[in-house]
Amino acid sequence: MADTYLQVIFWAFFALMAIAGIRVVTTRNVIHAALYLVATLLGAASMYVLLYAEFVAWVQVLVYVGAVVVLMLFGLMLTRAPIGSANFDNNQRLVGAVCAGLLFAVTSFIMVGAFEGQEIDFTGTEGTKVQSIGEAIFSIYVLPFEIVSVLLLAALVGAVVISRRDEGRVDS
Amino acid sequence: MPEGYFGSYVTIGVFAVVGLVLVFGTLALTRLLRPNVPTRAKTLTYESGIDPIGTGWAQANVRYYVFALLFVIFDVEAVFLFPWATVFEDLGTQAFVEMVIFIGVLALALLYAIKKRVLEWL
Numbered sequence: 577m578a579d580t581y582l583q584v585i586f587w588a589f590f591a592l593m594a595i596a597g598i599r600v601v602t603t604r605n606v607i608h609a610a611l612y613l614v615a616t617l618l619g620a621a622s623m624y625v626l627l628y629a630e631f632v633a634w635v636q637v638l639v640y641v642g643a644v645v646v647l648m649l650f651g652l653m654l655t656r657a658p659i660g661s662a663n664f665d666n667n668q669r670l671v672g673a674v675c676a677g678l679l680f681a682v683t684s685f686i687m688v689g690a691f692e693g694q695e696i697d698f699t700g701t702e703g704t705k706v707q708s709i710g711e712a713i714f715s716i717y718v719l720p721f722e723i724v725s726v727l728l729l730a731a732l733v734g735a736v737v738i739s740r741r742d743e744g745r746v747d748s
Numbered sequence: 749m750p751e752g753y754f755g756s757y758v759t760i761g762v763f764a765v766v767g768l769v770l771v772f773g774t775l776a777l778t779r780l781l782r783p784n785v786p787t788r789a790k791t792l793t794y795e796s797g798i799d800p801i802g803t804g805w806a807q808a809n810v811r812y813y814v815f816a817l818l819f820v821i822f823d824v825e826a827v828f829l830f831p832w833a834t835v836f837e838d839l840g841t842q843a844f845v846e847m848v849i850f851i852g853v854l855a856l857a858l859l860y861a862i863k864k865r866v867l868e869w870l
Contacts, residue, residue: 582754625757635827643820650816653808710831714843721828721846725853728821732857735817736864739810 586626593619610648617641627696631706814866818858825854 596615603609617640624633713721793800828850836843861867 628753631830639820639823639827643823647813647816647820650808650813654810654813655807705834706831707834710833710835711838713828713831714835714839714846718846722849722853724824724828725850728824729853729857729860732814732817732821733860735814736861736866739813740864740866 589619589622
């Protein structure tokens with residue numbers, strides 16, 4: 577019985593994600609596109625919750641919905657382009673569609689190949705423990721973890737270099 | 749009180765629904781009760797009591813981008829601190845050193861930003 581409820585919830589969030597995802601690329605206003613992206617990312621977070629991956633879900637909300645979208649909105653506010661109009665459209669839709677379709681096909685192929693026939697056993701589980709994630713990061717994937725910090729450092733240095741005014745010039 | 753893993757999310761859902769009903773229910777209720785006499789001054793965007801100038805779209809100063817990026821960086825750092833805290837006792841010195849290196853590199857980023865004077869308020 578509970579499974580039926582979960583199915584209904586899953587398909588409800590799936591519909592939300594699908595509609596929001598389509599609106600991201602079809603809406604004429606880029607700010608609206610960013611806000612639809614928030615809905616899509618929240619839908620992804622709900623998928624993680626349904627998969628008992630609570631920690632990943634809230635990280636998704638905290639980092640993607642909280643920070644990355646804020647960064648994107650800032651990026652939009654900084655551009656001089658006439659935001660809110662259809663000026664972002666161009667005649668490369670076909671190329672974009674082909675690229676997106678290929679990307680979808682390749683990732684689906686890899687995913688299916690990697691996990692084919694495997695089923696997740698949810699009985700009696702309380703979800704992925706944060707401890708297991710922590711153990712994986714801090715004993716197996718130490719180097720990628722440290723590289724993340726270097727990546728973030730590089731991102732900040734790049735942003736500072738681009739946004740800083742010339743030395744001595746006073747910005748009004 | 750629903751129990752279990754999804755039960756706790758049912759509780760959150762109930763709270764969310766109550767919150768939404770409270771906000772939009774109140775708005776709908778006042779819509780039924782209040783008189784509706786729109787004038788130009790009333791429909792203007794509220795801008796701290798001053799008449800708004802120009803459109804809603806203005807180009808923001810690029811320096812604010814650094815603030816947003818710093819927020820992202822320390823958001824990510826905070827996210828890594830949670831799993832770190834759960835395994836700190838088991839891994840001990842190893843986890844400590846790993847996190848010190850991580851935070852050290854990010855502190856370098858903060859130091860760079862301070863040194864380049866991008867964090868000063870104009």
